[in-house]
Amino acid sequence: MDTTTLIWIIVGVLVVAVIVVVVLLLTARGRREKRAAAQHERAEKLRAEAREAEMAAREREAQVAQARADSVSAAAAAEQAKARAAQASIDAEKRAAAVDEHAADAEKHRAEQAERLRKADEVDPYVTDERTDASGTQRSGTDASAPVSASDDRRSYRESAQDPQERVVERTEDRTQDRSGTDRV
Known part of the structure:
Protein backbone atom coordinates (compact mmCIF):
# COMPACT_ATOMS: atom_id res chain seq x y z
CA MET A 1 0.00 0.00 0.00
CA ASP A 2 1.29 3.17 -0.95
CA THR A 3 0.75 6.47 0.45
CA THR A 4 -1.64 7.53 -2.24
CA THR A 5 -3.87 4.67 -1.50
CA LEU A 6 -3.64 5.43 2.13
CA ILE A 7 -4.45 9.08 1.46
CA TRP A 8 -7.50 8.01 -0.63
CA ILE A 9 -8.67 5.74 2.15
CA ILE A 10 -8.28 8.54 4.69
CA VAL A 11 -10.02 11.00 2.36
CA GLY A 12 -12.82 8.43 1.80
CA VAL A 13 -13.21 7.87 5.55
CA LEU A 14 -13.24 11.62 6.13
CA VAL A 15 -15.82 12.15 3.38
CA VAL A 16 -17.99 9.39 4.87
CA ALA A 17 -17.53 10.92 8.33
CA VAL A 18 -18.50 14.37 7.02
CA ILE A 19 -21.54 12.88 5.26
CA VAL A 20 -22.53 11.08 8.46
CA VAL A 21 -22.10 14.29 10.50
CA VAL A 22 -24.12 16.29 7.95
CA VAL A 23 -26.85 13.64 7.93
CA LEU A 24 -26.88 13.57 11.73
CA LEU A 25 -27.10 17.36 11.86
CA LEU A 26 -29.94 17.44 9.35
CA THR A 27 -31.86 14.67 11.08
CA ALA A 28 -31.25 16.24 14.48
CA ARG A 29 -32.77 19.51 13.25
CA GLY A 30 -35.80 17.56 11.87
CA ARG A 31 -36.13 15.66 15.18
CA ARG A 32 -35.96 18.95 17.08
CA GLU A 33 -38.65 20.42 14.84
CA LYS A 34 -40.80 17.31 15.24
CA ARG A 35 -40.31 17.40 19.00
CA ALA A 36 -41.22 21.12 19.07
CA ALA A 37 -44.31 20.44 16.92
CA ALA A 38 -45.34 17.59 19.24
CA GLN A 39 -44.89 19.83 22.29
CA HIS A 40 -46.90 22.57 20.57
CA GLU A 41 -49.72 20.10 19.78
CA ARG A 42 -49.73 18.89 23.38
CA ALA A 43 -49.87 22.51 24.60
CA GLU A 44 -52.79 23.20 22.22
CA LYS A 45 -54.62 20.13 23.54
CA LEU A 46 -54.07 21.34 27.10
CA ARG A 47 -55.38 24.80 26.16
CA ALA A 48 -58.44 23.26 24.46
CA GLU A 49 -59.13 21.10 27.54
CA ALA A 50 -58.78 24.18 29.75
CA ARG A 51 -61.23 26.10 27.52
CA GLU A 52 -63.68 23.16 27.65
CA ALA A 53 -63.36 22.96 31.43
CA GLU A 54 -63.98 26.71 31.66
CA MET A 55 -67.04 26.41 29.39
CA ALA A 56 -68.35 23.51 31.46
CA ALA A 57 -67.88 25.57 34.64
CA ARG A 58 -69.68 28.52 33.03
CA GLU A 59 -72.51 26.24 31.92
CA ARG A 60 -72.87 24.88 35.46
CA GLU A 61 -72.88 28.44 36.82
CA ALA A 62 -75.51 29.39 34.23
CA GLN A 63 -77.61 26.36 35.16
CA VAL A 64 -77.42 27.30 38.84
CA ALA A 65 -78.39 30.89 38.00
CA GLN A 66 -81.23 29.60 35.79
CA ALA A 67 -82.45 27.32 38.57
CA ARG A 68 -82.46 30.25 40.98
CA ALA A 69 -84.30 32.41 38.46
CA ASP A 70 -86.79 29.61 37.80
CA SER A 71 -87.51 29.22 41.50
CA VAL A 72 -88.04 32.98 41.85
CA SER A 73 -90.17 32.97 38.69
CA ALA A 74 -92.24 30.05 39.99
CA ALA A 75 -92.85 31.89 43.25
CA ALA A 76 -93.87 35.00 41.31
CA ALA A 77 -96.12 32.92 39.06
CA ALA A 78 -97.76 31.40 42.13
CA GLU A 79 -98.42 34.87 43.50
CA GLN A 80 -99.80 35.95 40.14
CA ALA A 81 -102.03 32.89 40.05
CA LYS A 82 -103.37 33.76 43.51
CA ALA A 83 -104.03 37.32 42.36
CA ARG A 84 -105.74 36.09 39.18
CA ALA A 85 -107.87 33.69 41.23
CA ALA A 86 -108.94 36.49 43.54
CA GLN A 87 -109.70 38.71 40.55
CA ALA A 88 -111.62 35.88 38.87
CA SER A 89 -113.69 35.43 42.02
CA ILE A 90 -114.51 39.15 42.05
CA ASP A 91 -115.32 39.04 38.33
CA ALA A 92 -117.57 36.02 38.87
CA GLU A 93 -119.48 37.86 41.57
CA LYS A 94 -119.83 40.92 39.33
CA ARG A 95 -121.02 38.80 36.43
CA ASP A 124 -157.69 42.70 16.53
CA PRO A 125 -161.28 41.90 15.54
CA TYR A 126 -160.31 38.42 14.24
CA VAL A 127 -159.04 37.05 17.55
CA THR A 128 -161.64 34.64 18.95
CA ASP A 129 -159.78 33.35 22.00
CA GLU A 130 -156.34 33.68 23.57
CA ARG A 131 -154.68 30.78 21.73
CA THR A 132 -155.97 30.90 18.14
CA ASP A 133 -156.93 33.63 15.70
CA ALA A 134 -160.05 33.58 13.51
CA SER A 135 -158.50 31.25 10.90
CA GLY A 136 -157.67 28.65 13.56
CA THR A 137 -153.94 29.13 13.29
CA GLN A 138 -152.02 28.47 16.51
CA ARG A 139 -150.44 31.68 17.88
CA SER A 140 -147.03 31.44 19.51
CA GLY A 141 -146.08 33.25 22.68
CA THR A 142 -149.64 33.69 24.01
CA ASP A 143 -149.53 30.89 26.58
CA ALA A 144 -148.41 32.73 29.69
CA SER A 145 -148.62 29.67 31.97
CA ALA A 146 -145.84 27.69 30.21
CA PRO A 147 -142.27 28.64 31.00
CA VAL A 148 -140.35 30.16 28.10
Missing part, protein backbone atom coordinates in the same frame (compact mmCIF):
# COMPACT_ATOMS: atom_id res chain seq x y z
CA ALA A 96 -123.48 36.97 38.66
CA ALA A 97 -124.90 40.33 39.69
CA ALA A 98 -125.02 41.38 36.04
CA VAL A 99 -126.81 38.14 35.15
CA ASP A 100 -129.44 38.88 37.79
CA GLU A 101 -129.86 42.38 36.37
CA HIS A 102 -130.15 41.04 32.83
CA ALA A 103 -132.64 38.41 33.97
CA ALA A 104 -134.75 41.12 35.61
CA ASP A 105 -134.52 43.23 32.44
CA ALA A 106 -135.48 40.23 30.31
CA GLU A 107 -138.44 39.49 32.56
CA LYS A 108 -139.51 43.15 32.29
CA HIS A 109 -139.24 43.01 28.49
CA ARG A 110 -141.23 39.75 28.40
CA ALA A 111 -143.93 41.35 30.50
CA GLU A 112 -143.98 44.38 28.17
CA GLN A 113 -144.19 42.07 25.15
CA ALA A 114 -147.03 40.12 26.73
CA GLU A 115 -148.83 43.37 27.46
CA ARG A 116 -148.36 44.53 23.84
CA LEU A 117 -149.67 41.19 22.56
CA ARG A 118 -152.66 41.42 24.89
CA LYS A 119 -153.39 44.94 23.64
CA ALA A 120 -152.99 43.76 20.04
CA ASP A 121 -155.43 40.92 20.75
CA GLU A 122 -157.91 43.42 22.18
CA VAL A 123 -157.65 45.60 19.07
CA SER A 149 -137.32 27.94 28.63
CA ALA A 150 -135.71 25.56 31.07
CA SER A 151 -133.65 28.45 32.41
CA ASP A 152 -136.90 30.07 33.67
CA ASP A 153 -137.56 26.94 35.76
CA ARG A 154 -134.05 27.12 37.19
CA ARG A 155 -134.40 30.86 37.83
CA SER A 156 -137.66 30.38 39.76
CA TYR A 157 -136.00 27.65 41.82
CA ARG A 158 -132.97 29.89 42.41
CA GLU A 159 -135.11 32.79 43.54
CA SER A 160 -136.74 30.57 46.12
CA ALA A 161 -133.37 29.76 47.71
CA GLN A 162 -132.82 31.60 50.97
CA ASP A 163 -129.00 31.80 51.14
CA PRO A 164 -127.34 34.20 48.61
CA GLN A 165 -124.29 31.92 48.49
CA GLU A 166 -126.54 29.05 47.32
CA ARG A 167 -127.78 31.29 44.51
CA VAL A 168 -124.21 31.94 43.31
CA VAL A 169 -123.41 28.22 43.37
CA GLU A 170 -126.63 27.36 41.53
CA ARG A 171 -126.00 30.06 38.90
CA THR A 172 -122.51 28.72 38.32
CA GLU A 173 -123.88 25.19 37.93
CA ASP A 174 -126.55 26.45 35.51
CA ARG A 175 -123.95 28.26 33.37
CA THR A 176 -121.77 25.16 33.28
CA GLN A 177 -124.74 23.05 32.21
CA ASP A 178 -125.87 25.58 29.59
CA ARG A 179 -122.42 25.76 27.95
CA SER A 180 -121.75 22.05 27.70
CA GLY A 181 -125.25 20.68 27.36
CA THR A 182 -124.48 18.19 30.13
CA ASP A 183 -124.56 18.55 33.88
CA ARG A 184 -121.09 19.16 35.39
CA VAL A 185 -120.51 19.96 39.05
Whole structure:
Protein backbone atom coordinates (compact mmCIF):
# COMPACT_ATOMS: atom_id res chain seq x y z
CA MET A 1 0.00 0.00 0.00
CA ASP A 2 1.29 3.17 -0.95
CA THR A 3 0.75 6.47 0.45
CA THR A 4 -1.64 7.53 -2.24
CA THR A 5 -3.87 4.67 -1.50
CA LEU A 6 -3.64 5.43 2.13
CA ILE A 7 -4.45 9.08 1.46
CA TRP A 8 -7.50 8.01 -0.63
CA ILE A 9 -8.67 5.74 2.15
CA ILE A 10 -8.28 8.54 4.69
CA VAL A 11 -10.02 11.00 2.36
CA GLY A 12 -12.82 8.43 1.80
CA VAL A 13 -13.21 7.87 5.55
CA LEU A 14 -13.24 11.62 6.13
CA VAL A 15 -15.82 12.15 3.38
CA VAL A 16 -17.99 9.39 4.87
CA ALA A 17 -17.53 10.92 8.33
CA VAL A 18 -18.50 14.37 7.02
CA ILE A 19 -21.54 12.88 5.26
CA VAL A 20 -22.53 11.08 8.46
CA VAL A 21 -22.10 14.29 10.50
CA VAL A 22 -24.12 16.29 7.95
CA VAL A 23 -26.85 13.64 7.93
CA LEU A 24 -26.88 13.57 11.73
CA LEU A 25 -27.10 17.36 11.86
CA LEU A 26 -29.94 17.44 9.35
CA THR A 27 -31.86 14.67 11.08
CA ALA A 28 -31.25 16.24 14.48
CA ARG A 29 -32.77 19.51 13.25
CA GLY A 30 -35.80 17.56 11.87
CA ARG A 31 -36.13 15.66 15.18
CA ARG A 32 -35.96 18.95 17.08
CA GLU A 33 -38.65 20.42 14.84
CA LYS A 34 -40.80 17.31 15.24
CA ARG A 35 -40.31 17.40 19.00
CA ALA A 36 -41.22 21.12 19.07
CA ALA A 37 -44.31 20.44 16.92
CA ALA A 38 -45.34 17.59 19.24
CA GLN A 39 -44.89 19.83 22.29
CA HIS A 40 -46.90 22.57 20.57
CA GLU A 41 -49.72 20.10 19.78
CA ARG A 42 -49.73 18.89 23.38
CA ALA A 43 -49.87 22.51 24.60
CA GLU A 44 -52.79 23.20 22.22
CA LYS A 45 -54.62 20.13 23.54
CA LEU A 46 -54.07 21.34 27.10
CA ARG A 47 -55.38 24.80 26.16
CA ALA A 48 -58.44 23.26 24.46
CA GLU A 49 -59.13 21.10 27.54
CA ALA A 50 -58.78 24.18 29.75
CA ARG A 51 -61.23 26.10 27.52
CA GLU A 52 -63.68 23.16 27.65
CA ALA A 53 -63.36 22.96 31.43
CA GLU A 54 -63.98 26.71 31.66
CA MET A 55 -67.04 26.41 29.39
CA ALA A 56 -68.35 23.51 31.46
CA ALA A 57 -67.88 25.57 34.64
CA ARG A 58 -69.68 28.52 33.03
CA GLU A 59 -72.51 26.24 31.92
CA ARG A 60 -72.87 24.88 35.46
CA GLU A 61 -72.88 28.44 36.82
CA ALA A 62 -75.51 29.39 34.23
CA GLN A 63 -77.61 26.36 35.16
CA VAL A 64 -77.42 27.30 38.84
CA ALA A 65 -78.39 30.89 38.00
CA GLN A 66 -81.23 29.60 35.79
CA ALA A 67 -82.45 27.32 38.57
CA ARG A 68 -82.46 30.25 40.98
CA ALA A 69 -84.30 32.41 38.46
CA ASP A 70 -86.79 29.61 37.80
CA SER A 71 -87.51 29.22 41.50
CA VAL A 72 -88.04 32.98 41.85
CA SER A 73 -90.17 32.97 38.69
CA ALA A 74 -92.24 30.05 39.99
CA ALA A 75 -92.85 31.89 43.25
CA ALA A 76 -93.87 35.00 41.31
CA ALA A 77 -96.12 32.92 39.06
CA ALA A 78 -97.76 31.40 42.13
CA GLU A 79 -98.42 34.87 43.50
CA GLN A 80 -99.80 35.95 40.14
CA ALA A 81 -102.03 32.89 40.05
CA LYS A 82 -103.37 33.76 43.51
CA ALA A 83 -104.03 37.32 42.36
CA ARG A 84 -105.74 36.09 39.18
CA ALA A 85 -107.87 33.69 41.23
CA ALA A 86 -108.94 36.49 43.54
CA GLN A 87 -109.70 38.71 40.55
CA ALA A 88 -111.62 35.88 38.87
CA SER A 89 -113.69 35.43 42.02
CA ILE A 90 -114.51 39.15 42.05
CA ASP A 91 -115.32 39.04 38.33
CA ALA A 92 -117.57 36.02 38.87
CA GLU A 93 -119.48 37.86 41.57
CA LYS A 94 -119.83 40.92 39.33
CA ARG A 95 -121.02 38.80 36.43
CA ALA A 96 -123.48 36.97 38.66
CA ALA A 97 -124.90 40.33 39.69
CA ALA A 98 -125.02 41.38 36.04
CA VAL A 99 -126.81 38.14 35.15
CA ASP A 100 -129.44 38.88 37.79
CA GLU A 101 -129.86 42.38 36.37
CA HIS A 102 -130.15 41.04 32.83
CA ALA A 103 -132.64 38.41 33.97
CA ALA A 104 -134.75 41.12 35.61
CA ASP A 105 -134.52 43.23 32.44
CA ALA A 106 -135.48 40.23 30.31
CA GLU A 107 -138.44 39.49 32.56
CA LYS A 108 -139.51 43.15 32.29
CA HIS A 109 -139.24 43.01 28.49
CA ARG A 110 -141.23 39.75 28.40
CA ALA A 111 -143.93 41.35 30.50
CA GLU A 112 -143.98 44.38 28.17
CA GLN A 113 -144.19 42.07 25.15
CA ALA A 114 -147.03 40.12 26.73
CA GLU A 115 -148.83 43.37 27.46
CA ARG A 116 -148.36 44.53 23.84
CA LEU A 117 -149.67 41.19 22.56
CA ARG A 118 -152.66 41.42 24.89
CA LYS A 119 -153.39 44.94 23.64
CA ALA A 120 -152.99 43.76 20.04
CA ASP A 121 -155.43 40.92 20.75
CA GLU A 122 -157.91 43.42 22.18
CA VAL A 123 -157.65 45.60 19.07
CA ASP A 124 -157.69 42.70 16.53
CA PRO A 125 -161.28 41.90 15.54
CA TYR A 126 -160.31 38.42 14.24
CA VAL A 127 -159.04 37.05 17.55
CA THR A 128 -161.64 34.64 18.95
CA ASP A 129 -159.78 33.35 22.00
CA GLU A 130 -156.34 33.68 23.57
CA ARG A 131 -154.68 30.78 21.73
CA THR A 132 -155.97 30.90 18.14
CA ASP A 133 -156.93 33.63 15.70
CA ALA A 134 -160.05 33.58 13.51
CA SER A 135 -158.50 31.25 10.90
CA GLY A 136 -157.67 28.65 13.56
CA THR A 137 -153.94 29.13 13.29
CA GLN A 138 -152.02 28.47 16.51
CA ARG A 139 -150.44 31.68 17.88
CA SER A 140 -147.03 31.44 19.51
CA GLY A 141 -146.08 33.25 22.68
CA THR A 142 -149.64 33.69 24.01
CA ASP A 143 -149.53 30.89 26.58
CA ALA A 144 -148.41 32.73 29.69
CA SER A 145 -148.62 29.67 31.97
CA ALA A 146 -145.84 27.69 30.21
CA PRO A 147 -142.27 28.64 31.00
CA VAL A 148 -140.35 30.16 28.10
CA SER A 149 -137.32 27.94 28.63
CA ALA A 150 -135.71 25.56 31.07
CA SER A 151 -133.65 28.45 32.41
CA ASP A 152 -136.90 30.07 33.67
CA ASP A 153 -137.56 26.94 35.76
CA ARG A 154 -134.05 27.12 37.19
CA ARG A 155 -134.40 30.86 37.83
CA SER A 156 -137.66 30.38 39.76
CA TYR A 157 -136.00 27.65 41.82
CA ARG A 158 -132.97 29.89 42.41
CA GLU A 159 -135.11 32.79 43.54
CA SER A 160 -136.74 30.57 46.12
CA ALA A 161 -133.37 29.76 47.71
CA GLN A 162 -132.82 31.60 50.97
CA ASP A 163 -129.00 31.80 51.14
CA PRO A 164 -127.34 34.20 48.61
CA GLN A 165 -124.29 31.92 48.49
CA GLU A 166 -126.54 29.05 47.32
CA ARG A 167 -127.78 31.29 44.51
CA VAL A 168 -124.21 31.94 43.31
CA VAL A 169 -123.41 28.22 43.37
CA GLU A 170 -126.63 27.36 41.53
CA ARG A 171 -126.00 30.06 38.90
CA THR A 172 -122.51 28.72 38.32
CA GLU A 173 -123.88 25.19 37.93
CA ASP A 174 -126.55 26.45 35.51
CA ARG A 175 -123.95 28.26 33.37
CA THR A 176 -121.77 25.16 33.28
CA GLN A 177 -124.74 23.05 32.21
CA ASP A 178 -125.87 25.58 29.59
CA ARG A 179 -122.42 25.76 27.95
CA SER A 180 -121.75 22.05 27.70
CA GLY A 181 -125.25 20.68 27.36
CA THR A 182 -124.48 18.19 30.13
CA ASP A 183 -124.56 18.55 33.88
CA ARG A 184 -121.09 19.16 35.39
CA VAL A 185 -120.51 19.96 39.05
